[in-house]
Amino acid sequence: QVQLVQSGAEVKKPGASVKVSCKASGYTFTSYDINWVRQATGQGLEWMGWMNPNSGNTGYAQKFQGRVTMTTNTSISTAYMELSSLRSEDTAVYYCAKIGLITKSDDDYWGQGTLVTVSS
Amino acid sequence: QSVLTQPPSASETPGQRVTISCSGSSSNIGGNYVYWYQQLPGTAPKLLIYRNNQRPSGVPDRFSGSKSGTSASLAISGLRSEDEADYYCAAWDDSLSGVVFGGGTKLTVL
Numbered sequence: 360q361v362q363l364v365q366s367g368a369e370v371k372k373p374g375a376s377v378k379v380s381c382k383a384s385g386y387t388f389t390s391y392d393i394n395w396v397r398q399a400t401g402q403g404l405e406w407m408g409w410m411n412p413n414s415g416n417t418g419y420a421q422k423f424q425g426r427v428t429m430t431t432n433t434s435i436s437t438a439y440m441e442l443s444s445l446r447s448e449d450t451a452v453y454y455c456a457k458i459g460l461i462t463k464s465d466d467d468y469w470g471q472g473t474l475v476t477v478s479s
Numbered sequence: 480q481s482v483l484t485q486p487p488s489a490s491e492t493p494g495q496r497v498t499i500s501c502s503g504s505s506s507n508i509g510g511n512y513v514y515w516y517q518q519l520p521g522t523a524p525k526l527l528i529y530r531n532n533q534r535p536s537g538v539p540d541r542f543s544g545s546k547s548g549t550s551a552s553l554a555i556s557g558l559r560s561e562d563e564a565d566y567y568c569a570a571w572d573d574s575l576s577g578v579v580f581g582g583g584t585k586l587t588v589l
């Protein structure tokens with residue numbers, strides 16, 4: 360079955376960077392985009408962008424352009440999301456996801472989430 | 480401020496029916512499929528409705544979705560205590576070239 364397993368919680372200082380990993384299994388990793396979505400405590404879902412592991416193409420939400428970098432390592436079926444110049448407002452749970460609406464299907468799977476805390 | 484607009488809260492008693500609305504524009508709901516997610520506390524979102532009104536395997540038929548123009552709705556009938564959760568609508572936005580979510584609706588089963 361499809362699984363997306365993310366790396367553990369992180370605590371970072373303002374101005375630092377964080378890199379979250381997402382290991383995929385149960386499907387052909389290079390065949391589907393990986394999306395990243397974040398959720399601040401008590402807040403709603405916020406889409407950050409996508410990456411196609413086969414082509415390397417990316418698409419970032421305007422809010423994060425210049426600060427986010429999405430990459431993949433196809434040899435180990437793992438996607439990465441790096442966010443730089445962290446500020447307190449970036450404290451959130453970050454999810455990787457295979458989002459169904461991208462492919463107009465019900466092929467929809469999410470990682471367990473990674474809590475990133477930005478605090479001095 | 481979310482691109483898609485949902486009421487922040489909704490409540491109803493067990494066994495009753497509740498409807499959650501999601502309002503957008505021609506660049507998102509008006510021209511693309513609407514998806515609905517259920518999120519229980521401390522867990523990742525779970526797909527509830529896809530392509531406006533389709534249920535994934537395993538989702539009870541108590542959950543139904545509809546879309547008209549630039550608005551969509553999620554209806555839950557025969558409410559149960561385990562339906563108490565946050566519900567989010569989502570769609571692709573052609574102008575933003577990205578996924579947009581509603582702000583979420585917290586459903587309380589009284």
